[in-house]
Amino acid sequence: MAHQKIDTYAATLDPEVRQAVRSNSAAGTEKRYQILGADFGDPDPLRKLAGAIKQHTIEHLDQYLEQAERSLTANGVKVHFAVSTQDARQAVLDILNQTGCRKVVKSKSMISEEIHLNDFLEEHGLESVETDLGEYIVQIDHDHPSHIVKPILHKNRRDIAKSFEREGLGDYNDDPETITRRARAFLRQKYLQADAAVTGANFVVAESGRMVLVTNEGNSRFCLAGTRVHIALIGVEKLVPHDRDLAVFLNLLARSATGQQLTVYTEFLSGAALSARPSGPREMHVVFVDNGRVDTLASNCREILRCIRCGACMNVCPVYRQASGHAYRSIYPGPLGAVLSPMLAGKNFSQLGDLPKASSLCGACNEVCPVDIPIPDLLLKLRNRAKEEHLPSPGTPPMAPFAMLATAPMLWRTAMHAGVALDLTPKNLIPVPALQEWLKIRTLPAWRGGKFRSWYKHRPAKGKDRQP
Amino acid sequence: MSHRDQIFQGILKALTPLPERAAYPDYDTAATTTPRWLPAAEDNETLFRQRLTGTGGFFFESPADCAAWLKKDGAKSVYLAPQVAHLAAEFAAHLEVVAEYTRDAVDRIDAAVTVADGAIAESGTVILTDSGTPDRLAALAPWWHIAVVPRPTLVRTIGEAIAAFPADPGIVWITGPSKTADVEGILIQGVHGPGRQGSFFI
Incomplete structure (x- = not known):
């Protein structure tokens, strides 16, 4: 029997990787549960409030995006807009060229993964170095992140030690502390040599133009201390209306992502660095990127635009834990990715239209979501869309013969009576592959087809079976 | 069309x-x-100490305590921001004191003492600004960073700190030492940032 693509991938996963993904995800879920429980008891009121603020924001995106543009401009930030992947890359390249920047340091940003920015910049002769430890390892391995918060969840220390040895960062040493120190020494030279920093943003406040960036390692801070130009690539949905809303989101983001009360470095930027200070960018650019988000806003899955990229849904997801992030064949894995990736794919929906099927609809993703996105509902809507677009559905038996039977009463009756032949046939001789596959793990009950009709036809006339 | x-x-x-x-x-920020x-928690100063320590940070009773600990922990040189230049004697008793931070000092100066613009008790967070920090690198590149917290700037909650953004x-906002769990x-x-993050009140 044909399997879904995600199952096929999961079946070939290295058992060690599967174990690492499973235990690390489970630990993430546990830490989230502990801290939210200890601090808020029932976190639902806070989650639902955050969801309501974001839903309000995306449903008023016309107003808030315009307001954010005004506020950022008033803060001295140059605001750019990019519709597609190509537009976003080009916008970054144009800014770098206009400001004479040749060397770039990057702080982890999922949107830059979406547009494959590093490859593009390197093709144009620029150096672009990832500075988040995990992302740096992904970059030197020419790999892709398998988790939006923990990009190298699929790698172990031995893999990393080999990569560092290959890159000339010292002899083979798989001690995590040594690995981290070597990255520290290497990357701080990169920060100081670089001309520009490319970052994402966790939030942009429409009323103040304040941009929020969070990291645990301090890499975005170092990017913004070493360079003279700051370019922030930001999805148009990243807005929140007011500064005060940050209290709601910051109280949820780190707890949901890593089980921390706050991420170590939480930066609030409203423009270039103070000119009287020696370090920090002299100019700041914001590129607001659509890349499928506006189409998502127009769809019946717009709630996914509430997402604040904490990764809690993938940590808790039984499918993610078995399959790992790369099984989703896209930038965003897990339940979030099963909705967002096909949506952002736009015209190429069909290529990822199978992802919404990779779920048992258990609802755990919705329960942990800090912005209460009804992910199972959205998965169902996308399954429906895939069906309406006649996408092939491996693993689902063809329904046409059943449809024929079910719409022709005569055929149905005949089939019901003939079905008894199944009881008389050795099951392993029935030449239907899907049935054989099914029978490997299940037994077929005795045939009872037609019994109801027979009873209905011969039931006692009305009233006769009643006792006085 | 653009x-x-x-x-x-x-x-x-x-x-x-x-x-x-x-x-x-x-909604009401404090209520939610x-x-x-x-x-029911302690007063702000006690709470800040507890929470800072909980994030892996260090709290010191006095500048002299801090200076002695820096030496004991392995630091040899310390940069003092102008606002704390008057504490030079306490630090000079244990370490080489540097009064200026320049870009080429990134790998040379072991520790830095700068002044926070505020702190959050509930999370053990120190708040730094461009105005209050002579150089972003100084509060980031050294292995040891001490953010001195003026007592009156301490607030209780994240919500209060946001309401009073300078x-x-x-x-x-810095909440403990720079950290990662990327490797396994x-x-x-x-x-990338300090491996040791500490504070004392003035």
Whole structure:
């Protein structure tokens, strides 16, 4: 029997990787549960409030995006807009060229993964170095992140030690502390040599133009201390209306992502660095990127635009834990990715239209979501869309013969009576592959087809079976 | 049509068919974002110490304690920001004191003492600004960073700190030492920023 693509991938996963993904995800879920429980008891009121603020924001995106543009401009930030992947890359390249920047340091940003920015910049002769430890390892391995918060969840220390040895960062040493120190020494030279920093943003406040960036390692801070130009690539949905809303989101983001009360470095930027200070960018650019988000806003899955990229849904997801992030064949894995990736794919929906099927609809993703996105509902809507677009559905038996039977009463009756032949046939001789596959793990009950009709036809006339 | 116009027209087209748009929820920040243990917790100063220590940071009773600990922990040189230049004697008793931080000092100066613009008790967070920090690198590149907290600037909650954002283009909240768990989920401190983060009150 044909399997879904995600199952096929999961079946070939290295058992060690599967174990690492499973235990690390489970630990993430546990830490989230502990801290939210200890601090808020029932976190639902806070989650639902955050969801309501974001839903309000995306449903008023016309107003808030315009307001954010005004506020950022008033803060001295140059605001750019990019519709597609190509537009976003080009916008970054144009800014770098206009400001004479040749060397770039990057702080982890999922949107830059979406547009494959590093490859593009390197093709144009620029150096672009990832500075988040995990992302740096992904970059030197020419790999892709398998988790939006923990990009190298699929790698172990031995893999990393080999990569560092290959890159000339010292002899083979798989001690995590040594690995981290070597990255520290290497990357701080990169920060100081670089001309520009490319970052994402966790939030942009429409009323103040304040941009929020969070990291645990301090890499975005170092990017913004070493360079003279700051370019922030930001999805148009990243807005929140007011500064005060940050209290709601910051109280949820780190707890949901890593089980921390706050991420170590939480930066609030409203423009270039103070000119009287020696370090920090002299100019700041914001590129607001659509890349499928506006189409998502127009769809019946717009709630996914509430997402604040904490990764809690993938940590808790039984499918993610078995399959790992790369099984989703896209930038965003897990339940979030099963909705967002096909949506952002736009015209190429069909290529990822199978992802919404990779779920048992258990609802755990919705329960942990800090912005209460009804992910199972959205998965169902996308399954429906895939069906309406006649996408092939491996693993689902063809329904046409059943449809024929079910719409022709005569055929149905005949089939019901003939079905008894199944009881008389050795099951392993029935030449239907899907049935054989099914029978490997299940037994077929005795045939009872037609019994109801027979009873209905011969039931006692009305009233006769009643006792006085 | 410009990219900007395309995006705004697309958004309008997406939102116009909505029968109604979700309202902004009415909420009270303190009532929704205060951890349930906070009302019964210690006073702000005690709480800040507890929470800072809980994040892997260090709290010192006095500048002299801090200086002695820096030496014991392995630091040899320390940069003192101008606002704390008057503490030079305490630090000079244990370490080489540097009065200026320059870019080429990144790998040379072991420790830095700068002054925070505020601190948050509930999370053990120090608040730094561009105005208050002579150089962003000074509070980031050394292995040891001490953020001195003036007592009156301490607030209790994250919500209060947000309500009182200083007018500064670069505010950073620092909650403990720089850390990562990227390699097999093992916690390592001191990735790009300080491996040791500490504070004392003035």
